[in-house]
Amino acid sequence: MMDALLLGLLLAAIAIGYGLGRLQGVRRKPRHARPSAPSSTLTRDYFVGLNYLLDERPDEAINTFINVLDVNSDTVDTHIALGKLFRTRGEADRAVSIHQNLLARPALAPETNARIQLELARDFMTLGLHDRAQRLLYTLLEQQGDDALRYPAKKLLVDLLEREKEWQAALDLVLPLLKQHPNFSRPAAHWLCELAIEEIHDASRSLARRHLKKALQLDPGCVRANLLLAELAMDNGHPERAIEHLEHIPEQEPAHIATLLPYLRHAYERQDNVSGFEAHLLRLLSKTPYTSVIVALGETVHRREGVDSAIAQVGEHLKMAPSLGGLDYLADLYVESQRQNGREADSRLLLLKHHTASLLANRPRHRCQRCGFTSEALHWQCPSCRHWGTIKPITGIEGE
Ligand SMILES: [Zn+2]
Numbered sequence: 001m002m003d004a005l006l007l008g009l010l011l012a013a014i015a016i017g018y019g020l021g022r023l024q025g026v027r028r029k030p031r032h033a034r035p036s037a038p039s040s041t042l043t044r045d046y047f048v049g050l051n052y053l054l055d056e057r058p059d060e061a062i063n064t065f066i067n068v069l070d071v072n073s074d075t076v077d078t079h080i081a082l083g084k085l086f087r088t089r090g091e092a093d094r095a096v097s098i099h100q101n102l103l104a105r106p107a108l109a110p111e112t113n114a115r116i117q118l119e120l121a122r123d124f125m126t127l128g129l130h131d132r133a134q135r136l137l138y139t140l141l142e143q144q145g146d147d148a149l150r151y152p153a154k155k156l157l158v159d160l161l162e163r164e165k166e167w168q169a170a171l172d173l174v175l176p177l178l179k180q181h182p183n184f185s186r187p188a189a190h191w192l193c194e195l196a197i198e199e200i201h202d203a204s205r206s207l208a209r210r211h212l213k214k215a216l217q218l219d220p221g222c223v224r225a226n227l228l229l230a231e232l233a234m235d236n237g238h239p240e241r242a243i244e245h246l247e248h249i250p251e252q253e254p255a256h257i258a259t260l261l262p263y264l265r266h267a268y269e270r271q272d273n274v275s276g277f278e279a280h281l282l283r284l285l286s287k288t289p290y291t292s293v294i295v296a297l298g299e300t301v302h303r304r305e306g307v308d309s310a311i312a313q314v315g316e317h318l319k320m321a322p323s324l325g326g327l328d329y330l331a332d333l334y335v336e337s338q339r340q341n342g343r344e345a346d347s348r349l350l351l352l353k354h355h356t357a358s359l360l361a362n363r364p365r366h367r368c369q370r371c372g373f374t375s376e377a378l379h380w381q382c383p384s385c386r387h388w389g390t391i392k393p394i395t396g397i398e399g400e
Helices: 002-028 041-056 058-068 078-090 093-103 110-126 130-142 147-163 167-177 183-202 205-218 223-235 239-247 254-270 275-286 291-305 306-319 324-340 347-360
Strands: 367-370 392-395
Touching: 041 058, 041 130, 078 093, 078 110, 093 110, 110 130, 110 147, 130 147, 147 183, 147 306, 147 392, 167 183, 183 223, 205 223, 205 367, 223 239, 223 254, 239 254, 254 275, 254 392, 275 291, 291 306, 291 324, 324 347
Parallel strands: none
Antiparallel strands: 367 392
């Protein structure tokens, strides 16, 4: 399909170039002169290419057509488009030679030169030659030139710096752009979180905290910054401050309640405050009755008052927010209750439990809101679409 597209583009380009050449030739000649004959080399190569095509040898046909197509101001766009096509069909090395060949031409306009450099940087990136792509983009950005190219060049450079985990360099590039391009605020907040994690590893907690505060300034919805601030507060022996940070998360993004629960439990356990944890869970339930909260509450009541109280509590909450995960947990509680009462678990109950468990088995826990990528673990940057903060816990009847 791509070969057909490539060949179509080449044939059209050659035909147009040939047509233009003839037309210009005719215009330049005096009226009485005969129009010039087509170049014999072009004609010969053109038919050689067609022969390859008819013999179903598209690679040879493409090579022949490229040789026919001279580089000049009329065809430079076609060459750039060809390079792009080679890159998208996985032949970035051929794209590199086309783009480098173009750059070797001395008479290119500065804007054209910049466009080709940008394409060449994309080729290097596709080939995994990140250093070369990076150097080329920094050189391109140092040049005074076409403003329209500066933004795509910076965007590409940011992508490269992210892949190389050069968070500070990415921030340096993006911070001056935020007013004009607020879409960078969310990734920038995550880069600050990444820097904070590095600082925590280097035992520089105050610097880590500064990064996280700045992350929240850039993106007030950054759940990750609050989770990290809560972790820092716990490490410093302040569970009450950790709870304060965690309290912001349901307002930032309710779906992340499932993410914050283990942190919340840990903070209340550190305070030895089970009733505080229970009250906090009830507060969360009154706003958003997620399965993970119902199960966490059931586990607390189970430990404190026993299995039958947990059954009553969980049963009541599931009436308002039924879910497969909740039903599965309730079945567990019933099985345990029967065993505690010295009875064998009811076979019908075990069958029900078997069904709920198999329905839940292999279900992903997280999904990217942008591209639909699913995973068991929470990734802050989607491995598929590379957007930050778009993966969230799956909620609803089959969620969590
Ligand atoms: Zn995604």
